[in-house]
Amino acid sequence: MARRLSFDLTRNYRNGDVELNSPTTPDTPSPLLTKQHNNNKWRLKWPDFCCCSKDKNNNDPSKKEMDLSKEVTIQEHMYTFEKLCSELKTDLDNGVTDSEASYRYARDGPNAFTPPKQTPWFILLGREMSTAFAIIIWIASAISLICFFVSEPRNMQYYIITIALALVVIITGLYSYSQQASSAEIFKSFKSMVPQATVVIRGGKRIEVPADRLVIGDLVYCKAGDRIPADIRIVRCESMKVDNSSLTGESDPLSRSPEVGHQNPLEAKNLAFFSTNCVDGSGYGIVVAIGDNTVMGNIARLVTGIKQEKTPIGIEISRFTTIITVMACVDGLIF
Incomplete structure (x- = not known):
């Protein structure tokens, strides 16, 4: 677990009791992140080594799964651009002003994970x-x-x-x-996923700021080779593709577009998630979640909160x- 964590993405068809870890590998080990087909929910499934024993009680899915869909509260992927700007009080071309960014930083805190309570x-x-x-x-x-x-x-x-x-x-x-x-x-492995700096548009000016200084409503620019610094709603892009392997385990790059699509934020093409990588093209996005409120932040909180x-x-x-x-x-x- 100290190494880089990768959460495998599968579709779990309850009716047929078939788990697909990839289109051609139905017999691979149980993943960490699974989708329940009948209710369109994503679940975080703990690996066997996180469980205390292999008795019959551990066969109960409720003992080893947590409903990640309840943790993902992003709704901005279904907003129109007008509603997005109205809700987040930002601008698609100029982003937020420097004074507004300072106020939001003081209100919401840094774009970083809160360290778990540690016993000496x-x-x-x-x-x-x-x-x-x-x-x-x-x-x-x-x-x-x-x-x-x-x-x-x-x-x-x-x-x-x-x-x-x-x-x-x-x-x-x-x-x-x-x-x-x-x-x-x-x-520490989650903390290492935070990029050092990112390009933002504030008050119409393109500047580079530390990634932990990002705020809700910031307009960020990402290009091939950059790591996504927060959960963002894509507003403009050119052939943009992201690598979600650090989040879902999918090795194939996924294309991004600004159009409203799937209701599930984990499948929406107009969202790019914190810690994933932009591998092709470029794009602009409005920050909709930072730090602990990102999808990766929720996973980090759940994993570090496992009771021994x-x-x-x-x-x-x-x-x-x-x-x-x-x-x-x-x-x-x-x-």
């Missing part, structure tokens, strides 16, 4: 070093160390056992900590620890 690393590490199983091993290690010092002559076996038990706790704790810290790496659940080995370790603890207590009481 030392707390995460401490939790992993003080689990029930780890405490039992620490106690055993301490007893071995005491036996080493009280034995005469000194028995090196006690010392070796002490070191071995301590290493077991440290190694397993560090491994578990690395797994718990994975959400921070996921967010116990893995199968974690469940078995807890069970084993409980059994050993009960046996030790019973043995101590009897003998």
Whole structure:
């Protein structure tokens, strides 16, 4: 997950129970982003490694899917140009003024993802070093160390056992900590998708501004080789094609046009989404969503918000620890 994330796009035909990951590959693994054919909704499906176990409860789609269509609230792709300019208080040729851009930036904030709430690393590490199983091993290690010092002559076996038990706790704790810290790496991969700068038209002047200074209503210019800096509504373009592979997994470039088309924003040709790439042609677009409100921002929030659940080995370790603890207590009481 720390690497670049790619969300595969499929059409999921519920009536026939057929999943197509591509037109010719019906038997590929389950994707992350799927479309339900009967109600025209897009769903974000978590991969198997995000689930705690492979029991029968995980076969329930409600356990592994979140309705992404409810998160995508873009309506501007269905507006006429007159209504678009009226709603966003912008201009198709001149964009917004510098003063208006400053006001909107202060109101809406930067065009960037809000970092998720992070637990300090030392707390995460401490939790992993003080689990029930780890405490039992620490106690055993301490007893071995005491036996080493009280034995005469000194028995090196006690010392070796002490070191071995301590290493077991440290190694397993560090491994578990690395797994718990994975959400921070996921967010870094999303953060790397933000372009450094972009060209905008403000007050009729073409200027280059940092991408995080974009505001709703900005008129941006994108050409081949540029990364789309926000979710934009295309108003003019010339043979413009975008690569949506960073968002949907589709490898083929998709043409863009300013005409109103599909009602679903994820299939509309007059929208270009944040973090996708313009691979051919050029075009102008009005910014309709920035930062966390973009489609990629919603996906980043959903993914980084996955709750860490116990893995199968974690469940078995807890069970084993409980059994050993009960046996030790019973043995101590009897003998």
